[in-house]
Amino acid sequence: MPELPDITVYVEHLERRLLGRILRKVTLANPFVLRTVQPPLGDAAGRRVVEVRRLGKRIVLALDDERFLVIHLMIAGRLRWRDAGGKAPGKITLASFTFDDGVLYLTEAGSKRRASLHYVAGEAALAALDPGGLDVFALDAAQFAARLAQGNHTVKRALTDPRLFSGIGNSYSDEILHRARLSPFALGARLAPADAARLHEAVKHVLSDWTQRLREETGATFPEKVTAFHDGMAVHGRYGKPCPDCGAPVQRIVYADNEANYCARCQTNGKLLADRALSRLLHDSWPKDIDQLL
Known part of the structure; x- marks a missing residue:
């Protein structure tokens, strides 16, 4: 999208x-x-x-x-x-x-x-057509943290909720969370102030950086190849490929019609987040740590 x-x-x-x-x-x-x-x-x-x-x-x-x-x-x-x-x-x-x-x-x-x-x-x-999400560039760190804490949502879900924040979806939320070094399943209401502030800066940096990149890629030509996947992305759409920061293979969790891509070493202290389908299938064989895959 x-x-x-x-x-x-x-x-x-x-x-x-x-x-x-x-x-x-x-x-x-x-x-x-x-x-x-x-x-x-x-x-x-x-x-x-x-x-x-x-x-x-x-x-x-x-x-x-x-x-x-x-x-x-x-x-x-x-x-x-x-x-x-x-x-x-x-x-x-x-x-x-x-x-x-x-x-x-x-x-x-x-x-x-x-x-x-x-x-x-x-x-x-x-x-009436506006779902009500706020512009992250218009929020200071405290306002962003307060918005993030509304409801008992994971940071991945909060970032992509159009009623909370404006314009963020699955692709760029993966990139934002990787830059902020946060697990996609961390709870927004429980983030330490320093983590919430770091996430706020990551949101602004990733969105502004990619806007500028797309401007430069498109130039004067009308944008025809709009996609959710870009070669320059760190984790989104890069399952199994090396994280550009640490080299560990990017992990993926698939749920409903969506997915979360993350680096276990950079974002979850090496812990592999359980994929519901695969973890049920593998039971005790499900690896708990990124080093078990290497």
Whole structure:
């Protein structure tokens, strides 16, 4: 799922191409992507783009008279830009937004249709789509720690909860926790003040660093290869590969539709966290320490 760094770069490129432009037409290739009925989507045609915003992990095209197109890419949704006359992406297209000099396409790979489009009127209607997560860059260490301690959540779950923090998902939470040298299953409410402060700094560093990296990788070209996995990542998507800091193999815990990637030596004092499925299968043979794997 595109997260804060990816969404920020999307927003910056959309501002360059769309700000001040008139939206001529919105076309739905898949009617189920639209999750609102009032105002009718046709009302967007002929309106000028006055702002492009990030709302958590959503992208907002603000139009004249407080009309808002709100795009949530979810897991496999992506945005693609084609200059006027360019070839459309094809069967993966869910919706298209036509301007005089090009077309913005909302696409989604795979068979599951999770990406969504809302068209709403008024700031209050837009605010209703905001899950309420706070911008970590606007928080000081004490405010961050207080937010982290809400509920009895692990730090991994707290970081990725859109009601607590804005724009952080599975990929960058792995990188943040690795940089902070914290177990993904440490409880946010029990973190020592020094650990919470270190985590706060790690959040800001990882998100700002990756935003800048993606800007540089993309350059002037519209971002087409948005992915949750990058070669420069320390642990996310690197199961079994060496940790860049200590060389120990990166570990992984799979749960529900998600996973946590971590370095046992850097983050859990060498302890291997139990994977529910594998630990049940192996019982006493389940290794307890990273050195037992080496």
